[in-house]
Amino acid sequence: DQQVKQNSPSLSVQEGRISILNCDYTNSMFDYFLWYKKYPAEGPTFLISISSIKDKNEDGRFTVFLNKSAKHLSLHIVPSQPGDSAVYFCAASAGRSQGNLIFGKGTKLSVKP
Amino acid sequence: KAGVTQTPRYLIKTRGQQVTLSCSPISGHRSVSWYQQTPGQGLQFLFEYFSETQRNKGNFPGRFSGRQFSNSRSEMNVSTLELGDSALYLCASSLEGYYGYTFGSGTRLTVV
Numbered sequence: 001d002q003q004v005k006q007n008s009p010s011l012s013v014q015e016g017r018i019s020i021l022n023c024d025y026t027n028s029m030f031d032y033f034l035w036y037k038k039y040p041a042e043g044p045t046f047l048i049s050i051s052s053i054k055d056k057n058e059d060g061r062f063t064v065f066l067n068k069s070a071k072h073l074s075l076h077i078v079p080s081q082p083g084d085s086a087v088y089f090c091a092a093s094a095g096r097s098q099g100n101l102i103f104g105k106g107t108k109l110s111v112k113p
Numbered sequence: 114k115a116g117v118t119q120t121p122r123y124l125i126k127t128r129g130q131q132v133t134l135s136c137s138p139i140s141g142h143r144s145v146s147w148y149q150q151t152p153g154q155g156l157q158f159l160f161e162y163f164s165e166t167q168r169n170k171g172n173f174p175g176r177f178s179g180r181q182f183s184n185s186r187s188e189m190n191v192s193t194l195e196l197g198d199s200a201l202y203l204c205a206s207s208l209e210g211y212y213g214y215t216f217g218s219g220t221r222l223t224v225v
Contacts (some may be wrong), residue, residue: 034213043117043203043216044156089156099146099161099207100169101214106155 003027004092006104013111019077021107023090026071030092034101035064035075038087047088048075080111115139117206117217125223131192134220138185138206144168145187146214147179150201159202162187163209194224 005024013019021035031052036044050057050064050073057064063076077084087108091101118137126132138145146169147159158171162181179189185206191198201221205214 036216041218043205043218046213046215049213091156099144099163099205099214100158100171101146101148101156102158103148103156 001026002104003030004090004102004104006088006090006107008107009105010108010110013080013109015082015111015113016079019075019080019084019109019111021075021077021088021090021109023073023075023104024071025073025092027092027094027102028071029094030102031095032093033064033066033073034091034093035062036089036091036103037084038089038106044089077109080109082111082113085109085111117204117215119202119204119217119220121220122218123221123223125225126194128194128196128224130194131190132194132222133188133190134202134204134222136187136189136204136206136217138187138204139215141208142206142215143185143209144207144214145181145185146205146207147187147189148203148205149173150203150219151199156203159189191222196224198222199224 034049035047038044066073087106089106090104144163146161161169165181181187201219203219205216207214
């Protein structure tokens with residue numbers, strides 16, 4: 001049973017436009033959420049996180065939104081750049097200091113020039 | 114500062130053999146987690162070690178084991194390898210109380 005779901009395996013966006021990546025979770029015990037970016041042959045790179053006490057967190061071009069009632073979070077990238085092309089993973093944890101992240105299966109983002 | 118270092122990068126083993134993978138965390142990081150990445154299952158949590166103690170364990174068979182040394186370096190071992198163990202094994206380290214695990218580049222294990 002998948003506790004973290006990324007229902008879109010891929011997404012294609014034009015350079016300069018907004019990319020919106022979505023993630024749904026089922027476990028109401030999750031209280032910390034993270035987004036990672038992964039290039040081929042490299043480990044995932046941490047992008048941004050959000051605690052369940054917030055509904056939005058911004059870091060430069062990246063914003064994560066959390067809707068706890070819907071158990072849904074999204075990552076917005078504005079403006080999208082070709083270098084953003086990668087696989088994006090959503091991850092969740094029940095407890096900030098817990099090392100057992102539960103990952104979604106990823107969304108492959110392609111940003112076209 | 115140096116990142117998370119995993120060795121070896123690539124490994125080919127025969128079914129039935131055992132394998133040991135190594136991970137050196139970022140200096141000062143005491144928590145080390147291991148993940149298995151496969152095309153079908155995505156990234157799955159194996160186990161986490163903190164100060165030489167296993168703190169969390171994922172849903173993997175007992176053939177998968179790990180340990181952490183006093184210098185925070187960690188190893189994972191897979192015994193009696195099966196073809197399905199072919200995967201990218203990723204190690205991640207973190208400061209206690211701070212989130213945003215830093216991942217290594219992984220060890221690509223191929224079982225033939």
